[in-house]
Amino acid sequence: MQLQVARIGKPHGIRGEVTVQVLTDAPGDRFVPGTEFVVEPASAGPLTILSARWNKDILLLGFEEIETRNEAETLRGAKLFIETEELEDDDDEGWYEHELVGLEARVGSEVVGKIAALTTLPVQDLLTVKTPEGKEILVPFVEQIVPEVNVAEGYVLITPPPGLFGINEEGGAADGEEAASSQAGDDD
Incomplete structure (x- = not known):
């Protein structure tokens, strides 16, 4: 099963980092270097995390495949998914x-x-x-x-x-x- 964990926002800096809207309750587990994401649209991915860091309340991700701000700009609005067998939340109160x-x-x-x-x-x-x-x-x-x-x-x-x-x-x-x-x- 694919689980959406983030949506990419705007570029941050000149080295290809992007801001992301976090859609998971476990960002510390989901956004670690080496993690590969399925991307929607498919033409933008797959993407592999190179770096993850917090800037105040905003998560910034760097990807192995993205090196410049211009490349990062092409990712704006893309959705990041992981392949998982587990259900992230067992309660009936949340939907993705x-x-x-x-x-x-x-x-x-x-x-x-x-x-x-x-x-x-x-x-x-x-x-x-x-x-x-x-x-x-x-x-x-x-x-x-x-x-x-x-x-x-x-x-x-x-x-x-x-x-x-x-x-x-x-x-x-x-x-x-x-x-x-x-x-x-x-x-x-």
Whole structure:
């Protein structure tokens, strides 16, 4: 099984190091010199760690195959995977991006889009839902809003608070303000 452990960010310095978004609970075990990663897109890999170091809260990786900043720039956005037989986390409370991407996003029984990405942030994670119209909606990945994830049946159940989809859409805040002012006018 392939397990995603990081996403490559921007280059750091001139010797080909890159910043990475860590997506594992065990970075000390996963990012050691000599570790080889399967890379998505495949044209960017495989990559083998030459060096790993922390700069404040940011992990910097150097790869044997990358020597310059220009080469490092071509890796931006690439995903790093390891081959593993183990499950990193046995609890039912976590999912990896590769498990969620492509699942239907449902509000009740209505399909409102598909999961396009999972963004891991320090405070809370966000699901990106791509609607049939091509819009991307950011949904906080918290139990109150996403009470059910059913990978086996291929869907995520979302119970959005009023306006969530409108607020995150382009021009949504203005639409919401107009709706609020028209509702206030209706009471007169």
